[in-house]
Amino acid sequence: MHAQLTGAATGPDPADAPDAGDDSVDLGHHGDVEVGEGLVDLAVNVRRDPPPRWLAEPIAASLADLAAYPDPGPARAAVAARHGRPPAEVLLTAGAAEGFVLLAQALRGIRRPVVVHPQFTEPEAALRAAGHTVQRVLLDPADGFRLHPDRIPADADLVMIGNPTNPTAVLHPAADLAALARPGRVLVVDEAFADTTVAPDVPGEPESLAARRDLPGLLVVRSLTKTWGLAGLRIGYLLGEAALLRRLATVQPLWAVSTPALAAATACAGPEAVRAERAIAARLAADRDHLVTRLSTLPGVRVAGRPASAFVLIHRPGADRLRDELRRRGWAVRRGDTFPGLGPDWLRIAVRDRATTDAFVTVLAEILEA
Known part of the structure; x- marks a missing residue:
């Protein structure tokens, strides 16, 4: 199976x-x-590990600006530049988990959401909380929890999967994930741990879809809390088509991302952060x-x-x-x-x-x- x-x-x-x-x-x-x-x-x-100096200092400096409402513009531009996208294709969130809530709330019209398990449970929890009926595709432990694209129902209009997947640590081939994208479907790839992956002779993050702009309905979820020890700060972002992100932004609370979190996002998008x-x-x-x-x-x-x-x-x-x-x-x-x-x-x-x-x-x- x-x-x-x-x-x-x-x-x-x-x-x-x-x-x-x-x-x-x-x-x-x-x-x-x-x-x-x-x-x-x-x-x-x-x-x-404590945050490095190039990250800790901007976060600390941002405390002087707490009287002003957060301005996400510079951080969004920095994240967009890192992934080779225009700023309109970036939505900053209060941790990656907020992105799943925005999806569940904004996409009320989906008919057949499918979550590929085992994986992080918040995507399904958010869908259920919003009233969606969720179907699961359970990957086979005897097969190393590998993804077989043909096992995903053809009429699924929302598919959620992690890469690398929590808790299995499996890194699915980017080609297999890309095969799931199609018009009329939102394909959500949770890359919260993408920055932990390496491969011989492969620069950057192997199997990441973060820079792909050619796949219809692709939405990549990213987190900055894992590698940099910022779980208490709550900072993540979504990468995808501008029209889809505008739809998600309509259900996001005003000023959802704090000024210190925006400072962290800007710092973590820079070349020094990528090298580190x-x-x-x-x-x-x-x-x-x-x-x-x-x-x-x-x-x-x-x-x-x-x-x-x-x-x-x-x-x-x-x-x-x-x-x-x-x-x-x-x-x-x-x-x-x-x-x-x-x-x-x-x-x-x-x-x-x-x-x-x-x-x-x-x-x-x-x-x-x-």
Whole structure:
């Protein structure tokens, strides 16, 4: 089975998934809920390093302008220049998650929205909250959670997918994603972790569609909170056709993006930021390879697919109990059973430095031996 199509009211998937479209999965559960005082955080996919000087200084300087209403113009122009687009094809948002809410609220006329799972749950949660009936395409873990474009219903007028996908860390080929675009359909590609990806001899972000202006209905969702540790600042943006973005902007609150967040967006769009992102992504890849290598030595632990982002997904029978024991020993990891298409035997682990990884794997090995 390459993928399974499910509706919003069908029963449980007979495989490992706890849900195949019903309401039993907690779509509002996120990694920050897993973290507690005294726990080492492997549950949240946000870098913990302090912002570099070129980013911290503009944010701090912006505090002098808080009496004025935010002006998104300069930040929008900077983001547009980074991706080779006109400013009209950029919509700044209060974090990438706001973009999903705007989509769900503005596109009331869609008939058949499809969300490809496992993936970040906020897109579906936003659609449901707006009254849409959602269908799911569940990718097959036995196939490495690969996307097969022909499995997406031809009459779907909204398709949502992540790339690289959270929580699987799978990086889908850009050609497969582009094959989903067509007139009359909005294709939403969540690239919140695109800046964490690297590939040999490929400059920039492999498989990203952020600069593509030729695909009808394409909307790319981006986040600046992961690599730069800005989750508390709330800054992201949408890239797409100007007419579609104008439609989304009609349901966005006035001054939705704060002045400090706009300063961060401007700084993160500059050449120094892009160079720094590439260097961080390269180091992340090395740390991820180390984590995967260490995990592969553990009995019964299987790493899903070929991870390409800031986290890895693992499968082991009884992983829910394993998570509880890790917690008792001071480690927080992300449970898998709140992602449609997964179940209690899955865990997501954030990539950290090698010393943290080694300490974690040592504890995990002790638990497995016991």
